[in-house]
Amino acid sequence: GVTPPIATTPPTEREIQVTTDLVESLKRFGQYESEEEAQKREEVLGKLNDIFKEFVKKVSLKNNLPESMAAEAGGMIFTFGSYRLGVHGKSSDIDTLCVAPKHVKREDFFEEMQEALKARPEVTEMAGVPDSYVPVLKFHFSDIPIDLVFARLALPSVPDTLNLADDNLLKNLDERCIRSLNGSRVTDEILRLVPNIDAFRIALRCIKLWAKRRAIYSNVMGFFGGVAWAILIARVCQLYPNAAAGAIVGKFFRIMHQWTWPQPVLLKPIEEGPLAVRVWNPKIYPQDKLHKMPVITPAYPSMCATHNVTSSTQAVTHQEFERAANITDRVVLGLADWNELFTKNDFFQRYKYYLQVIASSDSAETQLKWSGMVESRLRQLIMKLETVENLEIAHPYIEGFDKVTLCANEQEKQDAAQGVNIIREPGAPELDPATALAVHTTTFYIGLQIKAKEPGSAAGRKLVISWPLSDFIGLVKSWDHYVKESMGIVVQYVKRYVASL
Incomplete structure (x- = not known):
């Protein structure tokens, strides 16, 4: 982390018990999938990988590459988001990135790859969104929702051994490809920077359920989205590397309620890199200075995952941190149980x-x-x-x-x-x-x-x-x-x- 840990003591028996109770509560709320469902997701990803490789080969031949080179052109799929982090639930979508060699264009992906998928009997509800900030194909494959994004690298072929962590891969790419790669690079970097993956996963499952139940999980509406919640939990894991998940959740709410925004939350120092692209820096960019609750992505080029936060959504999030901190304090003391934390929001009665x-x-x-x-x-x-x-x-x-x-x-x-x-x-x-x-x-x-009203005002x-x-x-x-x-x-x-x- 950007600062040393606050405490490295192992968990107490009470903290282990509180964590066991938390996992039971999450199971009751249907936050874990069965073995069969997990197997089905693996099979769907395997099929997607085959379809994508076949698509890359077809486009290679169309571009007059010899048969041998077309067969070697490769193509790889990577998962990111909640599935890659290992915190997806039964109905979660799978965020998937398709990486192609330089001769495969985005237009090919949104035409031929989309057609290849549409031709499959397992594929339903297909919608291509080529003009969005991160262009995406959205569909269901054997009833599992998939968000498929695309990036072409400046390489003649994409081998199965490719590692996306290399910043030099971003050279000579357009902005949309950089943004498409960013999801996968950020997810992998979060996992690399977390000291205890198991505790991180349980704590993040808890925070995601809580934020959805309290109606404060939505990047588009100005709250925090999935990436921001993952970075925040990862930061608390860095501060308490040996803590049990139940204790991390309690520390999380207290730290977040007392956090001195707009001080940014960082998992590592912001790095410069090989590209002439913007990296989050409020000293240089006036726009970055306006971010109210900056949570910064750890992969180059670092961006603010929470630039949509407004004064109102900040105030509501702050209230929710305080409520949750008070409940989790009582849970740790044995005066409340986890279900109270997940009480449904009262939005339609509040105003x-x-x-x-x-x-x-x-x-x-x-x-x-x-x-x-x-x-x-x-x-x-x-x-x-x-x-x-x-x-x-x-x-x-x-x-x-x-x-x-x-x-x-x-x-x-x-x-x-x-x-x-x-x-x-x-x-x-x-x-x-x-x-x-x-x-x-x-x-x-x-x-x-x-x-x-002002006191005494009629x-x-x-x-x-x-x-x-x-x-x-x-x-x-x-x-x-x-x-x-x-x-x-x-x-x-x-x-x-x-x-x-």
């Missing part, structure tokens, strides 16, 4: 007022893209709301709620897009899905915490949020693929009891 953001469209395919675009811009709305007088916190819920409403006429269609529940009269005939008008909606919620607190709302609506409607006739966006106030329905 008196909420904003409801409804994205709507007329088909499932359009809705997937449109709601994804609206979701990716919600953080901009949060940041604008944070400048509003008398508003203390604008707290986004971490996911949207999808719904399909069958409508009999245009009026019902408009109502459904506004979030109105369409209720049929008793005895009214059922609508035929083939002829009814379908409205697809995704509804997001933002909890609004209004500043308390005047109510007023919120003037029309400007941030119209600004946000203008922003999402300026999307290149926005179609006025088939896509809708509505932002409106709702009270607590409506939001929790």
Whole structure:
């Protein structure tokens, strides 16, 4: 680590017992997969590896490489994320990286590799996202969700012995390839820097479950994502290299609650490397200075995994650290059990007022893209709301709620897009899905915490949020693929009891 350990003492009997109880609790919450499920994942990865190698050979021959060189061109797949860290659950996806030699282009991957996968009977729900920050193919293979990313190296072939840790492999690559390789390089580096892998895995499983149950696990909404949580737990493992997982969880919450942000969390000193690319440095880049809770990735080029955090999501995360620290102190003393830590969040009861953001469209395919675009811009709305007088916190819920409403006429269609529940009269005939008008909606919620009145003040607190709302609506409607006739966006106030329905 960047500082020496705080303590190297072995765990006490009580800490070992607390860890055993934690593992039992995680099992009850379904956080571990069975042997058969693990075997199935291995088989799927084996098939993916074969399909990818075959694809590389096919493209090599198309590029007029001799048969012998095409056969030697290779190609490798690497896993990263929760699966590679060994903390995936039953329904987790497998983040997978395909590494190809220099003559295989990204266009080949998104055309021919995608077609090769589509032709397989095991593959369903295929969606290519070639234009995203990290281009990805998303699909299910034998019902296991896969996120497949691609990178081409400046090498004539990719042998099975390739080690991605070599920084020189990044030379002469485009930014998208560097970003695609980054996921795998960061995951491997975290595992290398953790002193006790078993304790790290149990503690990280616990933190992931806790963050999801408390609704603070979402990079896109401005909370911490999977990479950030892994780095934070790894840092606490470095500080207590011999501690049992139960003790690490307790130390984690206390350390994080008291952490002096924006001091960054680092697993090792930030390194310069062979490329002319940006490495996180608040002394040079004003943008990096704005990061509120910087958690820095350990692989070159180091980046901030938490650049999306806003004032509101920081405040909510801080509250959750405090709550969790108090519970885990009591767990260690035998005054509470782990289930209390995993109590479901009270988001829909916490605030008196909420904003409801409804994205709507007329088909499932359009809705997937449109709601994804609206979701990716919600953080901009949060940041604008944070400048509003008398508003203390604008707290986004971490996911949207999808719904399909069958409508009999245009009026019902408009109502459904506004979030109105369409209720049929008793005895009214059922609508035929083939002829009814379908409205697809995704509804997001933002909890609004209004500043308390000044003592002795009779005047109510007023919120003037029309400007941030119209600004946000203008922003999402300026999307290149926005179609006025088939896509809708509505932002409106709702009270607590409506939001929790």
